[in-house]
Amino acid sequence: xxxxxxxxxAPDRERLRTRDNMAYNTGRTVxxxxxxxxxxxxxQVYKSFGGPLVIEDLSFQxxxxxxxxxxxxxxxxxxTTLRLIAGFERPDSGEILLGGQAVASPSRWLPPEKxxxxxxxxxxxxxxHLSVEQNVAFGLxxxxxxQRDKIVRIMLDMVGMGQYAQRYPHELSGGQQQRxxxxxxxxxxxxxxxxxxxxxxxxxxxxxxxxxxxxxILKEAETTAILVTHDQEEAFILADRVALLNAGQLEQxxxxxxIYHHPATRFVAGFVGEADFLDGRTTGGTVETExxxxxxxxxxxxxxxxxxxxxxxxVDLAPDPQGEAVIAQRHFRGSENLYAIxxxxxxxxHSSQPSTVILPLxxxxxxxxxxxxxxxxxxxxxxTQDALPTPS
Amino acid sequence: xxxxxxxLAITRRDRGARPPRPPTLILAPAVLVAAAMLLPIAYLxxxxxxxxxxxxxxxxxxxxxxxxxxxxxxxxTVTAATSVLGVALAWLTVRTDLPLRRLWxxxxxxxxxxxxxxxxxxxxxxFGPRGMLQQVLAPLGVERLPxxxxxxxxxxxxxxxxxxxxxxxxxxxxxGMDPSPEExxxxxxxxxxxxxxxxxxxxxxxxxxxxxxxxALYTLSDxxxxxxxxxxxxxxxxxxxxxxxxxxxxxxxxALVLVCLTVAVLYAEGRARGRAKYYRSTVGxxxxxxxxxxxxxxxxxxxxxxxxxxxxxALPIFVLAFWLVQGMTAGQPLQLVWGxxxxxxxxxxxxxxxxxxxxxxxxxLAVRYQSPLSALxxxxxxxxxxxxxxxxxxALVFFGVRYATPLYQTxxxxxFAYVVRFLPQAVGAARASxxxxxxxxEExxxxxxSSVxxxxxxxxxxxxxxxxxAGAGLVFLTVMKELPATLILSPIxxxxxxxxxxxxxxxxxxxxxxxxxxxxxxxxxxPMAFMAMDxxxxx
Numbered sequence: 001x002x003x004x005x006x007x008x009x010a011p012d013r014e015r016l017r018t019r020d021n022m023a024y025n026t027g028r029t030v031x032x033x034x035x036x037x038x039x040x041x042x043x044q045v046y047k048s049f050g051g052p053l054v055i056e057d058l059s060f061q062x063x064x065x066x067x068x069x070x071x072x073x074x075x076x077x078x079x080t081t082l083r084l085i086a087g088f089e090r091p092d093s094g095e096i097l098l099g100g101q102a103v104a105s106p107s108r109w110l111p112p113e114k115x116x117x118x119x120x121x122x123x124x125x126x127x128x129h130l131s132v133e134q135n136v137a138f139g140l141x142x143x144x145x146x147q148r149d150k151i152v153r154i155m156l157d158m159v160g161m162g163q164y165a166q167r168y169p170h171e172l173s174g175g176q177q178q179r180x181x182x183x184x185x186x187x188x189x190x191x192x193x194x195x196x197x198x199x200x201x202x203x204x205x206x207x208x209x210x211x212x213x214x215x216x217i218l219k220e221a222e223t224t225a226i227l228v229t230h231d232q233e234e235a236f237i238l239a240d241r242v243a244l245l246n247a248g249q250l251e252q253x254x255x256x257x258x259i260y261h262h263p264a265t266r267f268v269a270g271f272v273g274e275a276d277f278l279d280g281r282t283t284g285g286t287v288e289t290e291x292x293x294x295x296x297x298x299x300x301x302x303x304x305x306x307x308x309x310x311x312x313x314x315v316d317l318a319p320d321p322q323g324e325a326v327i328a329q330r331h332f333r334g335s336e337n338l339y340a341i342x343x344x345x346x347x348x349x350h351s352s353q354p355s356t357v358i359l360p361l362x363x364x365x366x367x368x369x370x371x372x373x374x375x376x377x378x379x380x381x382x383x384t385q386d387a388l389p390t391p392s
Numbered sequence: 393x394x395x396x397x398x399x400l401a402i403t404r405r406d407r408g409a410r411p412p413r414p415p416t417l418i419l420a421p422a423v424l425v426a427a428a429m430l431l432p433i434a435y436l437x438x439x440x441x442x443x444x445x446x447x448x449x450x451x452x453x454x455x456x457x458x459x460x461x462x463x464x465x466x467x468x469t470v471t472a473a474t475s476v477l478g479v480a481l482a483w484l485t486v487r488t489d490l491p492l493r494r495l496w497x498x499x500x501x502x503x504x505x506x507x508x509x510x511x512x513x514x515x516x517x518x519f520g521p522r523g524m525l526q527q528v529l530a531p532l533g534v535e536r537l538p539x540x541x542x543x544x545x546x547x548x549x550x551x552x553x554x555x556x557x558x559x560x561x562x563x564x565x566x567x568g569m570d571p572s573p574e575e576x577x578x579x580x581x582x583x584x585x586x587x588x589x590x591x592x593x594x595x596x597x598x599x600x601x602x603x604x605x606x607x608a609l610y611t612l613s614d615x616x617x618x619x620x621x622x623x624x625x626x627x628x629x630x631x632x633x634x635x636x637x638x639x640x641x642x643x644x645x646x647a648l649v650l651v652c653l654t655v656a657v658l659y660a661e662g663r664a665r666g667r668a669k670y671y672r673s674t675v676g677x678x679x680x681x682x683x684x685x686x687x688x689x690x691x692x693x694x695x696x697x698x699x700x701x702x703x704x705x706a707l708p709i710f711v712l713a714f715w716l717v718q719g720m721t722a723g724q725p726l727q728l729v730w731g732x733x734x735x736x737x738x739x740x741x742x743x744x745x746x747x748x749x750x751x752x753x754x755x756x757l758a759v760r761y762q763s764p765l766s767a768l769x770x771x772x773x774x775x776x777x778x779x780x781x782x783x784x785x786x787a788l789v790f791f792g793v794r795y796a797t798p799l800y801q802t803x804x805x806x807x808f809a810y811v812v813r814f815l816p817q818a819v820g821a822a823r824a825s826x827x828x829x830x831x832x833x834e835e836x837x838x839x840x841x842s843s844v845x846x847x848x849x850x851x852x853x854x855x856x857x858x859x860x861x862a863g864a865g866l867v868f869l870t871v872m873k874e875l876p877a878t879l880i881l882s883p884i885x886x887x888x889x890x891x892x893x894x895x896x897x898x899x900x901x902x903x904x905x906x907x908x909x910x911x912x913x914x915x916x917x918x919p920m921a922f923m924a925m926d927x928x929x930x931x
Contacts, residue, residue: 119836121835127855138850184836
């Protein structure tokens with residue numbers, strides 16, 4: 001028999017196992033994992049707050065022990081998705097299943113306290129009137145005191161806050177508060193841990209450090225985690241799979257590599273990493289563009305007008321007095337130079353060059369593009385007003 | 393199929409417009425509290441309407457119009473006088489090089505702690521028949537002093553003890569004012585005087601209006617000073633009618649007219665506040681405000697501050713001390729005051745607990761579950777602002793005699809009157825502190841398995857505690873000083889500090905009023921001192 005909460009905490013694995021075997025009832029509906037591989041399912045979820053739809057026909061699944069990121073620009077509905085999963089909002093229609101059991105559906109509704117979903121808020125929301133220890137113990141009321149103390153100690157050690165047990169939240173730094181918030185939400189062994197923009201309140205140094213820490217903690221806790229962020233780097237580093245959300249709709253779900261190299265839509269291509277789009281036309285097996293002809297194995301029929309995606313590291317340049325393109329701008333970024341090149345058609349491409357390659361503005365160059373695999377989108381006149389982020 | 397789904401989505405969208413439904417645990421008590429708040433005024437209307445044509449006759453009688461004129465005259469003169477005094481003192485203490493500025497700005501606010509009936513007592517005990525001044529002058533053969541009863545006494549007492557409302561409001565505005573318009577005016581050729589009149593004063597108008605309207609409300613609802621000084625305004629007349637006549641229709645009618653007056657004043661305040669936005673400068677100034685050197689005007693300025701403090705602060709304390717000593721030398725036992733003091737503390741404590749408990753669901757509903765209904769509930773609880781204490785008391789007497797005889801003249805009825813009067817204070821405090829608590833805290837608790845009531849008990853209430861305690865402290869003091877409702881609704885023989893001051897003064901037993909009056913003032917000093925210190929550090 002497999003119990004949903006049957007996941008272990010590394011530091012004290014054996015002792016905690018007994019906790020799983022005991023009647024583990026935190027006063028919530030104990031969810032039994034019927035389908036061992038799926039922790040969370042969203043099926044055709046719609047949500048609005050009276051105005052336009054914030055979430056539209058959203059469906060995805062998150063596997064057991066998977067770290068899943070929801071990535072998208074601000075206002076795309078990613079935090080609403082998180083709040084729907086946690087039970088702070090009710091979907092207008094559709095279903096949400098946790099561990100195979102419906103927690104929100106037309107016929108069933110479980111309030112947040114019965115779902116067993118842990119959440120780490122953007123501002124951590126530590127209880128200011130409780131000490132670190134009491135914060136972590138908050139969700140462990142149904143445990144006998146000795147066991148509760150033990151779990152609190154294990155959790156605090158795991159997040160490296162063991163010596164701060166007696167402190168109060170206002171006496172902690174931002175990173176420490178986040179560790180406590182993590183420990184607090186992990187202590188009752190949630191079915192799913194939700195993290196809302198977990199690093200946005202930290203300064204740059206702390207962010208890198210906490211990113212590694214969170215990665216380690218999630219791994220150690222072997223928990224299913226869903227992370228919401230607008231920072232693709234964060235999503236790529238932490239997540240096994242990433243879902244791209246735009247204007248309440250799912251654009252693509254995949255591994256970070258898939259998302260980056262094989263974006264499903266123009267929006268994904270533009271949002272994830274820097275990209276230029278160049279007009280072209282498919283022929284049998286190739287795409288013809290201003291900067292050359294590339295092999296193309298994609299699904300689009302021959303003789304279709306397309307845009308192909310070019311990442312700055314796909315584009316190379318060489319000074320050439322006969323070259324038809326010119327250097328329009330150079331951004332020095334320390335580790336690289338990002339050149340904006342104006343082609344003879346007026347179209348601007350970007351090229352990433354070593355930081356030592358310095359070319360004057362106006363220099364004629366020859367452009368060579370060598371995409372590892374060509375990603376082409378059908379040209380859609382409706383897409384032109386779509387202001388895609390391009391390198392600046 | 394696609395069309396069906398779209399149609400579905402659209403209907404769902406409309407359904408999604410519903411705000412989160414408040415849990416019954418919060419909605420039910422909040423609605424109950426709001427309904428209870430409506431009881432007195434509703435019953436008053438019913439009672440007066442029951443009199444039918446008689447009521448219209450009574451309304452148009454010369455007597456009613458006379459009382460109306462008296463009340464309006466008092467409100468207008470007190471408001472005008474406090475405005476002049478408050479603005480002048482505020483300007484002197486904020487924008488000039490007046491010597492001992494800091495000291496004056498603390499001392500000038502303190503008269504606010506003197507309840508109006510203590511002020512009335514002080515005037516009567518000092519200048520009335522058998523008062524201090526007469527005792528001093530009697531050996532010189534002075535038999536009669538000019539009469540302080542009636543309009544002059546009431547007007548002076550109310551002005552002296554309510555001008556700090558204007559002072560505080562204008563002082564805040566002056567301190568936050570951007571100096572550049574004044575500098576612009578000076579550069580355009582205005583001298584100091586015309587700059588003050590043409591630039592500074594117009595900018596102060598909203599602040600003056602806010603303070604003045606507080607004073608107007610205070611004057612309209614005041615019972616203590618007008619009754620002790622026997623000025624025939626509505627509150628005093630309501631009391632006389634209630635006490636003296638068998639048919640209390642006139643009292644009910646007077647009460648209703650008084651409520652209309654206060655509502656009119658509140659309406660005016662609302663409009664003035666709307667305009668205030670227009671006047672308020674958008675950017676707070678970082679530059680220090682220019683200080684006007686007073687030069688030879690220093691002495692008259694000092695004299696006006698000194699005289700105000702003398703009359704409004706030193707005189708009451710001196711008079712009280714005088715009668716205290718008189719009473720002690722006459723062998724009057726101090727124990728007399730213990731019973732009323734304990735009664736005051738008891739009634740105020742119970743009332744404070746009830747009021748705060750009633751305020752919490754209302755505030756949670758208003759802040760966390762915004763909807764037309766919750767706005768209505770919250771507004772309704774503010775009805776106490778428009779109801780003078782004597783009106784609430786009268787309405788409850790009527791109601792108690794008619795429908796709730798077992799409750800009539802019990803402590804419960806008195807507590808209920810306090811709730812109607814002072815709930816707005818507590819709702820305001822609870823609301824303000826609830827706004828400081830992030831809803832994320834509550835959600836975090838929910839996600840950790842805590843139910844709605846559990847979250848309230850473990851998170852919301854503990855986090856509100858500081859704000860609620862401060863609010864409760866203020867409510868406690870206000871209840872303790874309340875006179876008219878206490879006078880009318882107290883159980884028989886239940887004497888509090890307020891009622892004992894009032895009754896002993898009315899009987900001319902000044903020495904017996906001194907101890908409870910001093911006690912009340914001393915207790916009231918505590919939060920005032922905090923406020924004054926806060927204000928100072930804020931400057």
